[in-house]
Amino acid sequence: MADINAAFKAKMVQRKWAAMGVLFLAAVIFPMAPGVESWMASEATLIIMYIMAAQGVSILTGYTGLVTVGHGGFLAVGAYASALSTKYLGTDLITGMFVGAAMSAFVGWALGLVFLRLSGAFMAIGTLGFAFFVGTVVNNVPIFEGREGISLPKNHVIGFEIGDIGFYYTALAALGVTTLFVSLLVRSGVGRAFMALRDSEKAAEASGVNRVFYRTLAFSLSAAVTGVAGVLFAHYVNYVSSEVFADIWYSVDFLVATVVGGSAVLLGPFVGGLFVAFLPTFIELFVDQPGDLAFIIKGGALIFVLIVAPAGVVVGLVQLFRWLRGKLGGDTQ
């Protein structure tokens, strides 16, 4: 029994990495494919940012069990940190990503301390409050230049100016790094401590998990990953303003992406991020005046997934596949 299970698991792990490899390869080749126009590369960049932001949410919500409706706030922290550093210090995109990640990690750590005693719905409300707080700050503190916003120069990577395609590859590389980071993290002893806190705080503490340390660590790592997505977002449109970042819908979108895709599996944010980011464009292909149709579909998808496959689409599909294989006699052994 155990051997079969272990073999099955090893096979699934292999398949997962194979799927990841194919996905990245496709992403690398995609801009060179015939018939691909530059707006498609821009659209793909947007999808990458959503995936990365959802990866950040998955660290906190999926693996540590703290539901966050405030990661739009960290998107803004990353975006503004990099924007200010670009404007006043003249840093390039790569440095900007490190600055954004560091700043976001710090704010995440502080927020983790403030919310040390919150969990469940209260944590969701608290983080929602954080997103509003960030919106208010960037609207009113002069250095962030409110609704006027900060315009950014053309993007540079180690001295070279990059266009849409160059930006796409930079974002893809950054996504590769965050994906590697998350996959290492969740298999490590630290990842185990996160999941232990999620499943039983009492038992985790009895096993020596320092609740304060690991909760704040989860917060800051999660914030850092979403912060990098924020940096990409700022430089993608070459502009940051409170009008964009006071918008609470980013926070909701990232949560929906994480939950729909699967919050505690590596592929979850990919599926969810693709769904949430691409949906509006997809609808416009078929409907002339979509209005709020995208929101309705996202909401419907969220409810559907929570009822049918609470662990997310990816896990649901794996279970369905396993069940089908069982029904068909399991001849694939």
Next chain:
Amino acid sequence: MTSHLRCDEVTVRFGGVVACNKISLDVEEGKIIGLIGPNGAGKTTLFNVLSRFQDCDDGHVYYRDQQIDAKNTHDMINLGMARTFQNINLFGEQTTLENILIGAHHLIGNPYSNMLWLPSARRNERELTDRAVEIAEMLNLGDELDNPVKNLPYGHQKRVEMARALAAKPEMILLDEPVAGCNDEETAELKEIVKRINSELGITIFLVEHDMAMVMTVCDYICVINFGANLAQGTPSEIQSNRDVIKAYLGEDDE
């Protein structure tokens, strides 16, 4: 006689209720000590005080003569004390192996190098995994390593809890009702395991249990509490013939 864990006139109040009233007891190193008492006697409260899940209002607790009243819960394992829970408290979605590995959490070393799988962390993880597998085999869990623990039968889950406690390389384990809810077969198996942990690994055991047959055959020494206060202490045979204990459990004789 060396004292491993000692509490000195521990008092805990919940509002007007005095759950523990000046309880003193001494757990001798390398022995199996049992704590018994009728329902509501304050056993679980005392147990939580000893494992630092509950602060005491008065009195002190000493681990190897070091006062631990103000220690953090998660620091107890660094001192060498692990515990299990009365109502199984496992990480249900995770496998047996992962559950055991969590027990070894305080041995993962620097968390930052651990999460990035630096070479030292890689070596460390391999050692921890090897040891976890060894422990699982010792507790007859070798076949269940890759199964999520929520799928395991009750008796197996109880053993996973013990395996998790053992993974921490403790010098002392506190067992909160280790055989509660088990059938005879499972009880016998767990009893053997408790004895083996004590005799083969030299780990001091302190257990709370309602199953008198188990307590009397396993323990070297027994403390009885009633209504939050010390009632009697002694070897199993002394306790079995103690008039106060019989009275507490069976009620007063009408003479």
